[in-house]
Structures are given as structure tokens and as C-alpha cells.
Amino acid sequence: GAGVSQTPSNKVTEKGKYVELRCDPISGHTALYWYRQSLGQGPEFLIYFQGTGAADDSGLPNDRFFAVRPEGSVSTLKIQRTERGDSAVYLCASSLRAGFSSYEQYFGPGTRLTVT
Amino acid sequence: AQTVTQSQPEMSVQEAETVTLSCTYDTSESDYYLFWYKQPPSRQMILVIRQEAYKQQNATENRFSVNFQKAAKSFSLKISDSQLGDAAMYFCAYRSARNAGNMLTFGGGTRLMVKP
Secondary structure, eight states, X not given: OOOOEEEOSEEEEOTTOOEEEEEEOOTTOOEEEEEEEXXXXXXXXXXXXXXXXXXXXXXXXXXXXXXXXTTSSOEEEEESSOOXXXXXXXXXXXXXXXXXXXXXXXXXXXXXXXXX | OOEEEOOOSEEEEETTSOEEEOOEEEOSOSSEEXXXXXXXXXXXXXXXXXXXXXXXXXXEETTEEEEEETTTTEEEEEEOSOOGGGOEEEEEEEEESSOTTOOOEEOOOEEXXXXX
């Protein structure tokens, strides 16, 4: 079946604007993760969902960042009042479920966000 | 909190030769998983190999194998018979087996170049 998809592939926005990044997980995967990868660094955890609820949002850098997953499938990462420091690749991953399991996370191709 | 360190920002190998990428990690947990991911220019993270901490035997996947030293908290990746398609960023990652979220903690990455 299809893998994890993310749209848009690239997004350029002006400082201060609002952006939404979308993630479509693998069908049937109940766990969904967002990571942020700054230039030259490894990905850093932002938030994960088990079903519709945000089970852990401890990685969100501040209250300008918010994510939803209203129907337990597609998720949207929302960034308000974007800053140049928000420029990064935003990666989404999904797995069959979270919990104390060994299920693999499958990653999407990411959205490259550039804030000018 | 767990940390993952990759001390080699770049590595180079001749095609058909063998190369080893280093990774160390810090944790107080005894139960966890370790991974190596490959990230080509397409940005999509691809799982290369995984190791369960409770297993003493080193994981192997075709040309890829690991040297897992639990006491030393070391987890290196050996690529044998290197191919041009192996050129990419490689990330070492840690995941707790006791955290309900199963989020990944990544190292900073090693860029592998393969010379023809």
C-alpha cells in the first residue's frame, strides 16, 4: 500500500505568517509522530498522537506550534507567527500503534519549510 | 534524558570496500532499541537495521551489520562491499522500550560518500 505522504513538499512563507503542514499516515496506523530536522542536524521529536489525542507534545518548542488529528488519520501541524528559526524539514512518521511495542516507524518525505 | 552522539560528521569509502560508522548513546535504562536510518537526498528516512538491547547477538541485514557493545553504550554500523547507492546521511537512533510513546532520539548524523 501507499506510504506516509506529506504536503506540501516545500513551503516558502514570510516571517509572521501562518502555515499548515499535512501528514497522511499509512492506512490503519494509529500512532503518528512529528519530528523537526534543522539543517545539518538529526530529527527532533515534536509530538505524537495515539488515535485522535495528542499523547505527548513535550517536544513542541513553544505555543506557536500546534497539531491536530481530528479523525485519527490525517494530521496537520500548525505554526503561527512563523519565525526564521522555524525553517527546517518537518518529518512525519506513523506506526501500527504506540505503547510498549516494537512497531517500526515509517517516515514520510518531509516538508521543507523556509521562512523568509 | 537519553542522548545519541555520532562523532563522525563525514566519512568516505571506496566502492566495494568496507566502512564503519560510529555511534554512542547515554541512557540509564536497560531495555531499549537502537536503529540505523539512511536518509538520501529525497529526505525520506529508511530503516537500515535495528537492535534490541536484550539480544546479545549483533543484528545483520545483508551487507549491513552492527557491533553492539551494551556496557560501553556503543552501536556502530558496518557496511560491507559499499555501493554508490549507499551514499547518504546515516542517523543512529534510540528508542526506549518503556516509554509509551516510542519516540525516537536521533544523533546528529554522518554523511557517507562513496567513491567510484
